[in-house]
Amino acid sequence: MRSNTKIALILMTVFVSLELLFRREGVATVLRDYGIGWSVILLSFMYFILGYVIAMLYNAPSLLFRKRYRRKVEKKAMLAKQTRVTKRTEHYIELVQPKFRALAWNHDYAIHSLAAGPSVEWTNEEAAATLTNLSPRLTTxxxxxxxxxxxxxxxxxxxxxxxxxDSGMIDVERLNAFLGQSELPKHVRQALIHPFPLVDTLEAMKARSYEINGRHLALSAGIEGEQIVMQELEKYADSYTTLYGNRIAYDAHHTVESDALVFSEQGIFTIEVKNIKAKGDQFIKISKDGVWYARRGLSEDWQVDEQSSKIFDQMNRQVYGSQKFISDQTGERLTVHPVVVIANANAKIENETDWVVIRPNQLYTVISRGKDQLSQETCESLRDLFKAHNLGQKAFKHLDYTKEYDQILQNTLFIHHVTTSLLILLSTYNEMEK
Structure with missing residues (x-):
């Protein structure tokens, strides 16, 4: 329409100018009857319509064949571009090929799924020992x-x-065909053709390595807390006798395990050690209903600590199981007193319950103030009874951390090889651009 209008305006101007210049009889009559102004307007309108019709006839072939012509032009341009890209890619491959041949990798690593191996039955101490040996390598x-x-x-x-x-400057299919036929290790070739899932694998490995480290710290902290309590109890070994990590069955289907079981003339005490909130500015509050709360710093709000809130339930089972065991074995009804020890001086404790929640250095005071009256012979016989029925520390399902470390290491080396290959591809392209 724009082209038609432009042509019509040009023709209108030419025709009107010629009519006014030569002043034919009809034009002279119009000028006489309507005057110069209206005459020009009438002539312009008439010749504009005529010019527009002529323009339409002139542009009709172009309008009819424009799409076909445009497709032809676009196809020609696309073929030319494909030819350029193909030649460019062939030249690119010629530059890359000798660099790939110069790479010497003795291993064909592959991506392993993390924690794919079966779990193993370990005590917490065994798991912690494994991670202690593994920790330096994992840190490195x-x-x-x-x-x-x-x-x-x-x-x-x-x-x-x-x-x-994605730039369109490289024939991706031709490049992938070259990569698939290159002399690189098999799994590296496959990864270079589909490299982008490795980004998620890299993030997963990073997160998993920190999870393993966190597991190591948690297990190590628990064992460290038990050793602190053991050292404190051993200071007063002449006043009472203690069994550590003793586990007994109190019926056909249930067992209870105490971190420390103290037999004294003032009473029997089952001690649960928790080395929680050992780092930073930590606060613990135990409400009257037995819910544990935690926060970091005085400016934060209290948050329910679901895991710690299970401690009292755990202690109730220890008390019930130990008392039932004594009753079933001796016929006597004796009380076993629960004591929770927070084995670090860092956490600030606010206890609103009647439960005994103390530091390690308060153990002797709590035990010595017990109100039971047991003979030394009773304490020794009970100790021997628990010791004789000790099942050993309970084993739990743990991942084979050593195997998982090997998997992470192999994955890391594999991604390193792939990244090295990608850097060669990128640097070669940049050199070709220059």
Whole structure:
């Protein structure tokens, strides 16, 4: 329409000018009857309509064949671009090929799913010992390959490679065909063709390494707390006798285990050790209804600590199971007193219950103030009875951390190899651009 209007205006101007210049009889009559102004308007309108019709006839073939012509032009341009991209890719592959041949990898690593192995039956001490041996290697791995800067740099390489593939300047199918037939290790070739899922694997490994480290810290803290309590109890070994990690069955289906079981003339005490909130500025509050709360710093609000809130239920089972065991074995009804020990001086404790929640250095005071009256012979016989029926520490299902470390290590090395290959692809492309 714009083209038709432009042509019509040009023709109108030409025709009106010629009519006014030569002043034919009809035009002269119009000028005489209507005057110069209206005459020009009438002539302009008439010749504009005529010019527009002529313009439509002139542009009709172009309008009819424009789409076909445009498709033809676009197809020609696309073929030309594909030819350029193909030649560019072939040249690119020629530059990359000798660099790939120069790479010498002795291992064909592959991605392993984390924690794929079966769980093992370990006591907490055995699991902690395994992680203690593993911890230095895991720390080194995190520092060398899974630290924030290294992970960020690897993700940037994957992102840059993705932008290269999306740029349209490389024939992706031809490049992938070359990668699939290259002399790189099999799994590296496959990963280079589909590299982007490795970003999620990298993040998962990083998170998992920190989870394993957190598990190690938790187990180690618990064992460290038990050792602190043991050292405190051993200071007064002449006043009472103690069994550590004693587990007995009080019926056909249930067992109870005490971190420490103290037999004194002032009473029998089952001691549960919790080395919680050991780092930072920590506060613990136990409400009257037995719910445990925690917060970090005075400015934060109290939050319910679901895990710690189960401690009293655990202690009730220990008391019931120990008392039932004594009654079934001796016929005597004796009281077993529960004591919860927070085995660090860091956490500030606010206890609103009647339960005994103390520090390790308060143990002797609590035991010595017991109101029961037991003979030394009774204490010794009960100790021997529990000791004779000791089932040993309970084993729990743990992941094989050593195997998982090996999997993380192999995955890390594999992603490192893939990243090295991607860097070669990117640097070669940049050199070709220059």
């Amino acid at each position: 791995l995190r520092q060398d390959y899974l630290n924030e800067d290294h992970v960020r740099q690897q993700k940037e390489v994957f992102d840059r490679y993705g932008r290269l593939l």
